[in-house]
Amino acid sequence: MHLITASVDTRIRIFDLSSASARSGASAKPQAVLEGHVSVPRGLDVTRDGKWLVSGGRDSVVLVWDMSPKEETAAKKSGKAKGKERDATPVLVQTIPILERVEAVGILRADDDGVAGAPSGARKFQVYTAGEKGVVKVWDVKTAKILFTLGQEQEDIDEEQEELRQITHAIYVPTTSTIVSIHGDQNILFHSLSTRSLTRQLIGYNDEIVDSTYLSPYQSTSLSSPKRSDTHVALATNSSLIRVYSTSSLDARLLSGHSEIVLCLDRSANGGILVSGSKDRSARIWSPLQPKDENAASSIPEWRCVAICEGHAESIGAIAMSRKADSDTNADQDGLRFMFTGSQDRTIKMWDLSSVSLTIPSDTDKTPVIKCKSLATHIAHDKDINSLDVAPNDKLLVSGSQDRTAKVWEIDYVYSGSKTVRGEIRLVGTCKGHKRGVWSARFGRTERVLATGSADKTVKLWNLDDFTCVKTFEGHTNSVLRVDFLNAGLQVVSSGSDGLVKLWNVREEVCVATMDNHEDKVWALAVSSDERSIVSGAADSVVTFWEDCTEEQEVEKENKRTEMVLKEQDFLNYISLNDYRNAILLALAMEQPGRLLNLFRNLSSLSTPSVLHAPSITGNASVDEVLRTLAGSDLTRLLRYVRVWNANAKTSSVAQKVLHAIVKLRAAEDVMKAFTDDTLVTGPRDQDQGGSTALRELIESLIPYTERHLVRMEKLVQESYVVDHLLGEMDDGMFGLNEDDEMEVEDGDLIPLSVDVMVEA
Structure with a gap:
């Protein structure tokens, strides 16, 4: 057995591990x-x-x-053979x-x-x-x-x-x-x-994620859903390489072509084409290779750059494609029409994509890259352009800038063949109202509205008819970096520098959900085509997939409501049958102290005469038996309810009655054991009350209110004697009793027969 090593001195050494020196553990010399x-x-x-x-x-x-x-x-050769x-x-x-x-x-x-x-x-x-x-x-x-x-x-x-x-x-x-x-x-x-x-x-490290978008490179083979499904997600990071992940297997591919950091991404109307803008002042169009067979469609495709757009003088920070596929533009049904890019040079360029070929055979080693023609160039803003978006009908374009405005442009695009393509944009309105730069702007998919997110920590909704602000959403603690619409425009999702993703109800102007899974700025936010999932990427290199669980939550709420209705009916049935044990246990299980309070308060009216005359502490012997045999967890919960009732003068009498019954019917060791089963006397967790409670804390909270109630009752008793004294004085002095109005009784007591009161008009 030999060991071969290589060292920094450029030498390779061979050691014999079976030699005597190696077996003895001594320093072995190389063979x-x-x-x-x-x-x-x-x-x-x-x-x-x-x-x-x-x-x-x-x-x-x-x-x-x-x-x-x-x-x-x-x-x-050496003559030294042995x-x-x-x-x-x-x-x-x-x-x-x-x-x-x-x-x-x-x-x-x-x-x-x-x-x-x-x-x-x-x-x-x-x-x-x-x-x-x-x-x-x-x-x-x-x-x-x-x-x-x-x-x-x-x-x-x-x-x-x-x-x-x-x-x-x-x-x-x-x-x-x-x-x-x-x-x-x-x-x-x-x-x-x-x-x-x-x-x-x-991919072991994503670096800072600055943008993302869903992709649908393959046509769905399902007859029930012939549309493309979002099977991949593209990420732009602090790198010149674009990362394309499979959402099912998380397998990835790196798209190389840009020489500087990629800043923005967008996709075509059907999600099959990817476009990117970079610090190298160029934009690229990427298309997937067509698979050789149907089975290849289940794997991640290879993407090739098919076109490049060059002409900006500074970095491209915003990009947007047309939202409609024009069948007349290309032989492919999903032909491309146009694309917009926004740059730090404060200009917006409109590019003709009608000549871009989308079909790339899988056996092609090199794909010809064409250069797209610029149809129009406009100086749009006074500062950097951060966001671009095209309306679903391809009629409007919105641009958001650091100059605190969002501008709406009318798109004029005419295609009359490969040699006759004309495009122009015209400013139709400006949305003013943000106090700081606009980081993101998105059109509504169903309504004529526009959403913008700004560094002033707000999301604003604008009317496209008169370009006025109709709603403002406040809740982020830092800049809002991305916004988009969900659920047919009924909700707005936003991400910010505070590391949070928030979901807003448009009609009520309230935040309905806050999703926290990032520790740094959430630059990237993308919504799937079916609006069932969201992907967010942040500067902490974390990519989070969020799924819409509204339907599941509604079903769960409905099931809980149905279960609660059944339990409430069972509770009423137990009360009508005088089955107080099950009624009390069910009320404790439902965590409804109000029903317990009414039950203890109305014991006298609910009980039968025979039960009322039986000796009991609470007024009902069966209820006494229930309190005497309550399990430890139920006893601790009931005592916590008693603590709350005891703090209110209106319900203190019921609290004192129940507390008196527990003290009389249960040994002190039982009460201590009930609390010790959760934790020691110093504090079991009481999630229902929202904090840590213990037997000692419970007693310390009961004593002050009990003493206060005792003082109040003693005062009432003293005041009752004053009333008796006044009534006695009124009978003897003010009205006076006549001898005719008294009758003698066998025991010598005098009973007034009538009292005549004269009232002068």
Whole structure:
């Protein structure tokens, strides 16, 4: 058994792990030291039979070593043979120039059916290399030639981007015939050797997310729902690469083409085309490759740039496509019409997309990129343009800017063939009212309204007939960065710098839901075509998918309401049957102290005469028995209700009656145990009351009010004697009793027969 290591001194050392020094734990000396690299070796691999060793390093070469020569050959030459035959120093047999820094190297199995190279019948000896250029190359060792390349080499990129895209490590998985490459930008790519394509990609770090949009690259095969479904989501991050995720498997693809950070994204009317704007002052149109078969539609497609728009003098920060697909524009039913871009140069450009081809065969290696023609250019605002949106009927355009205004433009687009295309925009209104810059503007899908979000922490709704503000939504604690409509315009969703996503009811002007899953500015917000889900992305690199659960909540509320109605009916039935045990237990289970209060208050009227004459504390012997046998959890809940009742003078009599019954009927140990079952006497959690309660706290809250009620009752008793005294004085003095009005009784008592009161008119 041997151990092979590579060191920063450019040497490769071979250790014999079966030697006596290695087994004893002492410092072992290498059996052989290989010198051949002039830079750090980064990869080592040995064939399964142990005869060949390959090494690759940052000196841009791969060295092939023969591990099979015997020491006797070297001994014969030196004349020092001693009859022992041991492994000698491996011999360098071949040097393969790679022309890039090598970070990983490995040997492919000769029986791997996915590896193509040597002619049929010849022995395969192939290695793979990965490194500086961000691609995996498969080499034929015998001819020192590249057989094929996995991945695409990027041209015209700066040193920083090259460092991020380089491969830092690569792993060969023979069981699946796959090579897994780990890149400097924390992405993991799975390359299939059989199909020579990218099968899966995992993105380890998204960086700051600045925009997002849903995509529908494939036509639905369902007869019940022939429309496209949103199966992917595109993200623009603090990078020149666009990330496209599958919403089901979270598999991802990176779209390269921009040379600077991508700032904005949008999609076509059917969601099948993606457009992007970047700091490199250009906009690009992306189209998916058509799958070869129907099964390919279930995987993530490969996207190609089909057109580019250049002409702005500054970064493009806003982009919007036409919302209608024109069948006359292109041979494809989903032909493109036009697109708008807004830039930091304060201009809006209108682009003709009628000549863009949307059908890309899957066997096309390179897609021709056309340059779109600008139809119109307007200086629209006094400051940077942050947002653009096109109305659903393609008649209006809105632009939001840092100059605190949102402007509405009328779109004039005429298509009369590929050679006759005319487009123009005309200002029709300005929405003024925000105190700070407008970050987002969106048209309503069903009503003639416009929603804007601003740095003044508000969302405003505007009437497109007279461009006046009709509603203002306040609730964010920082700038509102994105807004959009939901549920046919009945709701508005917004995201802000406070890391919150809020859902607003348009009619009532109230926030109905606040969704919190971000720790930084929520720059990206997109709504799916069916308005059933929302995706939000923030500066904290987190992407959150929100699903509309309104229907489920309504069903749950209806079920709870139905259950409550049934329980209330059961409660009334128990009362009518004088089944106080089940009535009290049900009221405690429903958490309805009001029903319990009425039950205890009306015991005298509900009870039968025989029950009333029975000795009891509460006025009903069966109720006394219920209080004596209550379970611990029910007892603690009832005592908390008593505490609330005792704090009110109107209900204090009922509270004192129930409390007196509990004290008389239950031992102190039972009450303490009821609280101890949850937690110790210092505090079980009482979520119903919204805080921590304990037996000690309960008693401390009962004593002051009880003492106050006692003082009040004593005062009432004293005042009752004053009334008796006044009545006695009135009988003896004011009216006077005549002898004729008295009659003698056997025991000598005098009973007044009548009292005549003279009232003068």
